[in-house]
Each structure stands twice: as structure tokens, then as C-alpha cells.
Amino acid sequence: MLNVLNDETVNPVEPFLRSDRMPHIWCPGCGIGTTVNSFARALIDSGIDLNTIALVSGIGCTGRVAGYVKLDSFHTTHGRAIPFATGMKLANPKLNVVVYSGDGDLSAIGGNHLIHAARRNIDLKVICVNNLIYAMTGGQTAPTTPGHATTSTNPYGTFEPAFNLPALVDAAGAVYVARWTTFHVRQLARSIGEAFKKKGFSFIEVISPCPTLYQRRNKMGDGLDTMKYYKEASKVKNGAPTSEVGLTLNGEIAVGKFVDRDRPDYQTMMRAQYVESLGERYIEVTGNAEPEMECACG
Numbered sequence: 001m002l003n004v005l006n007d008e009t010v011n012p013v014e015p016f017l018r019s020d021r022m023p024h025i026w027c028p029g030c031g032i033g034t035t036v037n038s039f040a041r042a043l044i045d046s047g048i049d050l051n052t053i054a055l056v057s058g059i060g061c062t063g064r065v066a067g068y069v070k071l072d073s074f075h076t077t078h079g080r081a082i083p084f085a086t087g088m089k090l091a092n093p094k095l096n097v098v099v100y101s102g103d104g105d106l107s108a109i110g111g112n113h114l115i116h117a118a119r120r121n122i123d124l125k126v127i128c129v130n131n132l133i134y135a136m137t138g139g140q141t142a143p144t145t146p147g148h149a150t151t152s153t154n155p156y157g158t159f160e161p162a163f164n165l166p167a168l169v170d171a172a173g174a175v176y177v178a179r180w181t182t183f184h185v186r187q188l189a190r191s192i193g194e195a196f197k198k199k200g201f202s203f204i205e206v207i208s209p210c211p212t213l214y215q216r217r218n219k220m221g222d223g224l225d226t227m228k229y230y231k232e233a234s235k236v237k238n239g240a241p242t243s244e245v246g247l248t249l250n251g252e253i254a255v256g257k258f259v260d261r262d263r264p265d266y267q268t269m270m271r272a273q274y275v276e277s278l279g280e281r282y283i284e285v286t287g288n289a290e291p292e293m294e295c296a297c298g
């Protein structure tokens, strides 16, 4: 891997991808691939042992990330990436478990898992690509779709109040909450690196274009027009109260690190409770960071 990273003729991100799966399914101008680039940069910069990473996706255009990264990765059922990831973390606490999925997968069908994983402070790094709709299935309204947006299920405009995801996970107890857009590639990579250093439930929202379904229906132009909108409409508001960072159809996008707090994670609390009640009878599951087989990333 190191030789490849020093080879200027190879894109440094390439070793993190399953090139045999290319071309990928994402449309021109889609933001999901950009987020993968930032994720790979974060892995390079943090120097994290790739053998310790398990990446879990649900279903959706974003869910396809699991199939393209050269890591131990799992493409699970719709809405179930977090419970799957929780099981892995409990069985092998030494793993760095990343959940990489879409806004619909994580906050609609998977919404309960999201809030309870945050409440329990399970040590997971959640990267939520928020394109404000269910893209893969045709651009239906999601819990994140801003009011007045046009979608395939609300052709005359949406009218439901949308979730403000940073506020939701903050209220539930997440220890790290940040939001960037696909314009903020470096900041996103830095945030992912920070999340790897935190113990507990970390949530990074990435606002990302779906030019094919969301931008087109809402007359917002193509992928490049959306980058210009993200650049102009974003305001860095580190530490902003998450109740104030909700999104609107064409308005300001508050970005930055909103929450960075410390509290004991689920397994620390579990250990303390069981040691108190069971004493020496408590046998802890410590896990194993050594691969039983060499991982695909070689």
C-alpha cells in the first residue's frame, strides 16, 4: 500500500477502491463519490490500520459505497446498517466500525436505530449522505426533504416538517456531530479523521446533490450549479446550537462541527455495571484487531 501511495502516477485514493467494480452506478454530478474520496483521504491522513475497519451500508444509492471500497464491508438490509454495525462492535470491540448510508436509510426506516444508538452512545462512526430524498427508488419525499421541495411523491411541493438531523442525534446523545457539503472535501476528510479519534457515537452529515432527481425537479441546475450553491450558501458555524441548523429549500446551509463532547460509551457503561454487580464472574469480550484472514485491501 505504501509504495502505491508514494507513486505519483497512481491516484492516492485508488488503492481504497475495488477497481474491478468500476464503472460505478452513480450518475454524472452525483455527490456520493466525492464523499468516498474524502473518506479515503481521511483513512490516508489518519494512518489507521485498515484491517481494523468494518464499513456497513444500508440500501440506496449511498448504500452502494460498501461495494466499492476495498475494505471489509457489508451491504445490509434497508434501515438496518446501525443494528448490524452495533452487533459487530459488541462482538469485536477492537474494530473501528463505520456506518455509511443515506438520509432515508438512516432516518426513515432506520430512524429508531439511529436515535437509540446515539442514546446508548455506541462507538460507531456514522457518515450520512443527505441528498434530501430517497434517490435510488425514484426521488420520493424523505424525512429530510425541506418544505416546498418538489419530489416524485409531492409533485405540488412538500409540506411536512423535515428532520434536522444534527439536532436529532445531538438531542439523543451523540458525542460528535458535524455537517459539511460535498463542496467541503477537505473539511469533511478532517471531520472523519476526528470522528475516528472519538469514542462513542459520531455523526457526520454530508449534504450532497442528486442532480438526476432532486436538483432537476427543483430546477436547481446540474452538479456544478449545486457546487456553486453550496459554496455561496454555506456558512461555517462551529459550535452552533443544533436547533438552529435546520435546512430550507434554497436557503443558508450551516456547516461545521456542532457537537464535540465526552461521555462514556455503551461498552464502558456495560463493563462498569457488570463489574459492579458480578465482580470476578464477569468475563469481558475484548475482541481481536488481528485479521483472521488478510483483508481484501492487502
Ligand SMILES: Cc1ncc(C[n+]2csc(CCOP(=O)(O)OP(=O)(O)O)c2C)c(N)n1
Pocket (backbone or CB within 6 Å): 059, 060, 061, 062, 063, 078, 101, 102, 103, 104, 105, 106, 129, 131, 133, 134, 135, 136, 137, 142
Ligand atoms: C424494506 C425495504 N423497504 C423499501 C425498500 C426500497 N428502498 C430502497 S433504497 C430506498 C431509499 C434510500 O434512500 P436513501 O437512504 O436516502 O439513499 P439514496 O438512494 O438517496 O442515497 C428505499 C425506500 C427496500 N429496499 N427495502
Ligand code: SF4
Pocket (backbone or CB within 6 Å): 025, 026, 027, 029, 030, 031, 032, 061, 062, 131, 135, 136, 209, 210, 211, 212, 213
Ligand atoms: S439517482 Fe441521484 S443519488 Fe442516485 S446515483 Fe444518481 S445522482 Fe446519485
Ligand SMILES: [Mg+2]
Pocket (backbone or CB within 6 Å): 060, 102, 103, 104, 129, 130, 131, 132, 133, 134, 135, 142
Ligand atoms: Mg437520500
